[in-house]
Amino acid sequence: MELTPQQLRFNAAMERYVSRRRYRFFGVAVSIMNLSLQVWLLYSTWPHRIGAVRQIIAILCAYLVTDFINGLVHIYMDNNDRYDSLAGPLIASFHLHHKIPQYKKNNLLIVYFNESGSKVWLVGFLAAVALLSEVAAVDQTVMYVLVYTGILSSIAEVSHYLCHSSTSPTAMFLARIGLLLSKHHHAGHHLLDNTNYAFLNGFTDPLLNLMAATFYRGYKQNTDLHYSHYTVPDIESR
Numbered sequence: 001m002e003l004t005p006q007q008l009r010f011n012a013a014m015e016r017y018v019s020r021r022r023y024r025f026f027g028v029a030v031s032i033m034n035l036s037l038q039v040w041l042l043y044s045t046w047p048h049r050i051g052a053v054r055q056i057i058a059i060l061c062a063y064l065v066t067d068f069i070n071g072l073v074h075i076y077m078d079n080n081d082r083y084d085s086l087a088g089p090l091i092a093s094f095h096l097h098h099k100i101p102q103y104k105k106n107n108l109l110i111v112y113f114n115e116s117g118s119k120v121w122l123v124g125f126l127a128a129v130a131l132l133s134e135v136a137a138v139d140q141t142v143m144y145v146l147v148y149t150g151i152l153s154s155i156a157e158v159s160h161y162l163c164h165s166s167t168s169p170t171a172m173f174l175a176r177i178g179l180l181l182s183k184h185h186h187a188g189h190h191l192l193d194n195t196n197y198a199f200l201n202g203f204t205d206p207l208l209n210l211m212a213a214t215f216y217r218g219y220k221q222n223t224d225l226h227y228s229h230y231t232v233p234d235i236e237s238r
Contacts, residue, residue, distance in 0.1 A: 061145045159180040
């Protein structure tokens with residue numbers, strides 16, 4: 001069967017990803033930078049007390065902001081087909097989360113570290129927050145929202161992992177009360193099209209779904225077709 005130009009580009013991008021170790025090292029470097037910035041920001045912000053009420057408000061706001069921002073990034077990446085670009089191998093590898101939805105079972109701390117390596121944008125976000133805290137007089141509640149958003153963006157990856165790979169009663173309870181992503185809600189992302197992109201808890205999906213429908217045509221008949229003739233090697237299993 002003759003492959004389409006995009007399928008050929010996808011396969012070539014994955015060949016570069018698999019054969020060139022620098023992409024793996026890059027992911028580890030991104031994880032280290034994200035975790036280092038998260039620890040530093042929490043350490044530098046924590047001495048500024050804002051009281052229990054404002055802390056609760058900051059956490060609730062950060063939950064919504066995190067769910068929305070990470071959903072936006074997910075929309076962009078699921079519909080990104082620039083396989084010939086410098087980031088092409090990373091884009092192609094990202095698309096495999098639809099082909100291989102199941103993760104390898106792992107310690108949650110390892111999941112937190114490993115999955116933070118896919119969040120290149122988060123390095124910029126955390127660095128910007130760190131710079132802002134040094135050069136501007138930012139309201140401390142706002143600073144907590146920003147710091148918590150940076151941390152919850154990695155926790156969102158753990159939430160996604162648990163949604164796909166865990167039947168833990170604790171994880172399922174946290175999903176039922178809205179702290180984590182529920183299996184039923186997230187199933188729509190894989191079974192339907194162009195929907196339910198959020199993966200911290202899915203609260204902002206109504207808005208994200210409206211935006212996705214406005215600006216994108218979906219992945220089922222687009223980027224999902226690009227990996228249809230790609231054979232996943234063992235080292236690519238999640």
